[in-house]
Amino acid sequence: MRPTVHDIAAAAGVSLATVDRVLNQRPGVRHVTREKVETAIRDLGYVRDVAAANLAKGRVYPLTFILPASDNSFMHGLNAEIRAAIARSVAERTDIRIVEVPAFDPQALVRELEMLAAEKPSGVALVATDAPDVRAAVDRLVKDGIPVVTLVSDLTGSLRHHYAGVDNIAAGRTAARLLGRFLGGAKGEIAILAGSMLVRDHRERLEGFAAVMAQEFPALHLLSVLEGRDDPEVAHMLIADALAKNDGIIGIYSLGAGNRGLIRALKEKAVDRALTVIAHELTAHTRAALLDGTIDAILNQDAGHEVRSAIRVLKAKADGLSVIDAQERIRLDIFLKDNLP
Amino acid sequence: MRPTVHDIAAAAGVSLATVDRVLNQRPGVRHVTREKVETAIRDLGYVRDVAAANLAKGRVYPLTFILPASDNSFMHGLNAEIRAAIARSVAERTDIRIVEVPAFDPQALVRELEMLAAEKPSGVALVATDAPDVRAAVDRLVKDGIPVVTLVSDLTGSLRHHYAGVDNIAAGRTAARLLGRFLGGAKGEIAILAGSMLVRDHRERLEGFAAVMAQEFPALHLLSVLEGRDDPEVAHMLIADALAKNDGIIGIYSLGAGNRGLIRALKEKAVDRALTVIAHELTAHTRAALLDGTIDAILNQDAGHEVRSAIRVLKAKADGLSVIDAQERIRLDIFLKDNLP
DNA sequence: CTGTTAGCGCATTCAA
DNA sequence: TTGAATGCGCTAACAG
Numbered sequence: 001m002r003p004t005v006h007d008i009a010a011a012a013g014v015s016l017a018t019v020d021r022v023l024n025q026r027p028g029v030r031h032v033t034r035e036k037v038e039t040a041i042r043d044l045g046y047v048r049d050v051a052a053a054n055l056a057k058g059r060v061y062p063l064t065f066i067l068p069a070s071d072n073s074f075m076h077g078l079n080a081e082i083r084a085a086i087a088r089s090v091a092e093r094t095d096i097r098i099v100e101v102p103a104f105d106p107q108a109l110v111r112e113l114e115m116l117a118a119e120k121p122s123g124v125a126l127v128a129t130d131a132p133d134v135r136a137a138v139d140r141l142v143k144d145g146i147p148v149v150t151l152v153s154d155l156t157g158s159l160r161h162h163y164a165g166v167d168n169i170a171a172g173r174t175a176a177r178l179l180g181r182f183l184g185g186a187k188g189e190i191a192i193l194a195g196s197m198l199v200r201d202h203r204e205r206l207e208g209f210a211a212v213m214a215q216e217f218p219a220l221h222l223l224s225v226l227e228g229r230d231d232p233e234v235a236h237m238l239i240a241d242a243l244a245k246n247d248g249i250i251g252i253y254s255l256g257a258g259n260r261g262l263i264r265a266l267k268e269k270a271v272d273r274a275l276t277v278i279a280h281e282l283t284a285h286t287r288a289a290l291l292d293g294t295i296d297a298i299l300n301q302d303a304g305h306e307v308r309s310a311i312r313v314l315k316a317k318a319d320g321l322s323v324i325d326a327q328e329r330i331r332l333d334i335f336l337k338d339n340l341p
Numbered sequence: 342m343r344p345t346v347h348d349i350a351a352a353a354g355v356s357l358a359t360v361d362r363v364l365n366q367r368p369g370v371r372h373v374t375r376e377k378v379e380t381a382i383r384d385l386g387y388v389r390d391v392a393a394a395n396l397a398k399g400r401v402y403p404l405t406f407i408l409p410a411s412d413n414s415f416m417h418g419l420n421a422e423i424r425a426a427i428a429r430s431v432a433e434r435t436d437i438r439i440v441e442v443p444a445f446d447p448q449a450l451v452r453e454l455e456m457l458a459a460e461k462p463s464g465v466a467l468v469a470t471d472a473p474d475v476r477a478a479v480d481r482l483v484k485d486g487i488p489v490v491t492l493v494s495d496l497t498g499s500l501r502h503h504y505a506g507v508d509n510i511a512a513g514r515t516a517a518r519l520l521g522r523f524l525g526g527a528k529g530e531i532a533i534l535a536g537s538m539l540v541r542d543h544r545e546r547l548e549g550f551a552a553v554m555a556q557e558f559p560a561l562h563l564l565s566v567l568e569g570r571d572d573p574e575v576a577h578m579l580i581a582d583a584l585a586k587n588d589g590i591i592g593i594y595s596l597g598a599g600n601r602g603l604i605r606a607l608k609e610k611a612v613d614r615a616l617t618v619i620a621h622e623l624t625a626h627t628r629a630a631l632l633d634g635t636i637d638a639i640l641n642q643d644a645g646h647e648v649r650s651a652i653r654v655l656k657a658k659a660d661g662l663s664v665i666d667a668q669e670r671i672r673l674d675i676f677l678k679d680n681l682p
Numbered sequence: 683c684t685g686t687t688a689g690c691g692c693a694t695t696c697a698a
Numbered sequence: 699t700t701g702a703a704t705g706c707g708c709t710a711a712c713a714g
Contacts, residue, residue: 002431004707015685020709028683047431051392052707055690088665090343090388173679181637184525212679296522304667324429326645329682334675338514338553341670345691356701361693369699393691396706 003044011040066126068103072257073283081307106131113137123314128155130200147317153201172208180217188250195230195256205255236261254279300333344385352381407467409444413598414624447472454478464655469496471541488658494542513549521558529591536571536597546596577602595620641674
């Protein structure tokens with residue numbers, strides 16, 4: 001039978017309350033007493049029963065998710081996954097709130113983070129816009145003792161406890177190798193469609209992509225990046241235009257959202273052209289395009305995994321517990337038409 | 342505040358014990374009383390607090406994992422992941438035991454399953470050898486009310502509750518498309534190295550691979566399957582021999598284990614040949630080979646995820662709870678040298 | 683500074 | 699067929 005607080009109390013010759021005090025590092029225990037209890041804990045190999053503790057405390061974890069108010073399938077999916085987590089709240093003792101802030105707007109994000117500092121939730125998850133002010137606001141939360149997890153796009157250099165998202169440099173590199181290998185030594189131009197160079201994840205994907213292309217596929221020439229602001233209309237316009245003007249394009253890498261527009265442009269302008277296309281994020285649109293051959297491969301991050309992982313990590317940090325690193329690693333999913341979920 | 346058993350008891354005008362009886366469908370309750378309680382449960386929207394229930398019961402979940410005693414990196418990895426889960430046993434209220442049985446030996450597996458029927462653990466996970474007797478033994482366990490999960494290799498047609506492993510037909514198809522695209526229209530022969538056609542996962546991979554190859558890459562001709570019994574020595578011999586005898590081989594698909602031997606053969610016999618190679622399972626050996634260019638892509642199943650998933654599912658089934666399907670889906674990981682974990 | 687006591691939500695004797 | 703009482707492991711008043 002595993003030891004309980006009673007066993008420790010007996011072994012240390014103190015009462016339950018005192019054991020509880022040292023266990024939860026509360027003040028009001030003489031140094032020697034504390035030592036005695038700590039020794040007993042170590043000797044008996046005590047591990048606290050978190051479930052019982054939570055029951056006694058009636059603990060719930062108020063968590064806040066801050067998302068950009070972007071109208072694209074990926075963000076809708078992320079939102080849906082959080083709502084699914086909300087539906088499980090009772091069993092998981094969470095109390096989750098979703099807050100939307102204008103996209104690509106650091107100041108709005110900062111304001112929200114400052115309000116949260118007052119609310120003192122058990123944890124905060126945010127899709128970070130990469131700006132110094134945001135970093136400062138996040139650091140402030142962390143210093144106040146509130147666990148913070150970045151979601152989808154990281155905030156390197158900040159004190160955030162954890163990043164729940166894919167390695168975007170690796171994603172870009174993978175896209176490059178896939179595209180290069182699929183094109184098998186052909187010579188030509190590659191168009192690149194991004195959302196915005198203001199968000200870190202897109203910048204990193206581009207960086208990884210360009211690096212591998214330059215190093216391993218010199219026969220392929222990268223055109224300058226098209227910024228579609230993750231908006232299907234803008235993306236459509238940009239791609240249609242590029243295809244019309246440039247006959248040498250043989251490959252496209254779409255590293256942001258708004259792929260609806262890309263796909264429409266391809267179906268209108270490129271039915272008769274041999275084009276190899278790699279895109280990010282599995283949505284209803286990209287899935288259909290992969291199946292009908294318009295897209296050759298999709299790189300994806302599992303939004304459900306990201307949300308569940310963020311919640312697990314925030315709860316663990318709130319309790320000072322450790323996590324299973326391998327379980328929290330968000331992998332880069334590669335989908336061909338054969339291994340779709 | 343969410344309703345508790347007390348609230349139900351009050352609402353139904355009965356005692357806690359009676360509420361508990363209907364909650365756990367125990368006998369000794371008049372029909373009318375039962376109805377009253379059930380109405381109260383529904384009206385108040387009661388959901389049982391599983392953590393509290395487990396505390397009161399002092400519940401632990403004795404689980405048994407049955408693995409083939411195969412000496413390859415993948416099985417070693419699987420074993421290690423189970424041991425990692427054992428290390429977490431205290432917190433997760435599990436009591437996990439690993440049993441090894443001779444590989445590819447249905448009768449040994451059946452004997453073990455029959456012994457388990459007597460022990461009545463909370464759940465059983467097994468790497469299934471595909472045979473009618475095994476199916477019958479599994480069905481027997483299920484009918485006895487013991488949750489059963491197949492791991493890595495499934496047992497279709499049996500009553501097992503869940504399969505924690507990848508879709509191997511999809512894996513084979515994906516391997517074919519990757520190989521075909523990487524070879525970009527070249528014409529030549531493809532060597533296939535399997536472990537044994539007696540295990541379902543290998544048969545399914547081959548099936549998927551052959552289907553896509555026949556349909557989409559007619560210029561590539563599949564040689565007859567080499568069975569390496571997941572043994573590095575045998576694999577080495579078979580591949581070295583094939584390469585020596587056949588100059589037309591331009592691609593290799595290794596769908597089983599024992600890749601150490603394959604890699605050694607490639608380094609000895611094929612340094613001067615342009616060979617595209619796809620293999621299964623990420624191990625220290627295949628990882629190194631991917632990085633140095635000997636292998637072009639690795640298809641993988643995350644053993645850690647499989648083990649954690651099997652445990653979650655077995656616990657849930659033992660309690661009659663539902664699982665999050667997306668969380669329990671084991672995906673096919675595709676690794677290029679750029680996205681290694 | 684330390685101890686006593688009463689729960690958290692549920693399961694389980696033992697009586698009635 | 700039903701109910702009262704006790705305890706699971708832990709926390710948190712409230713006394714001392």
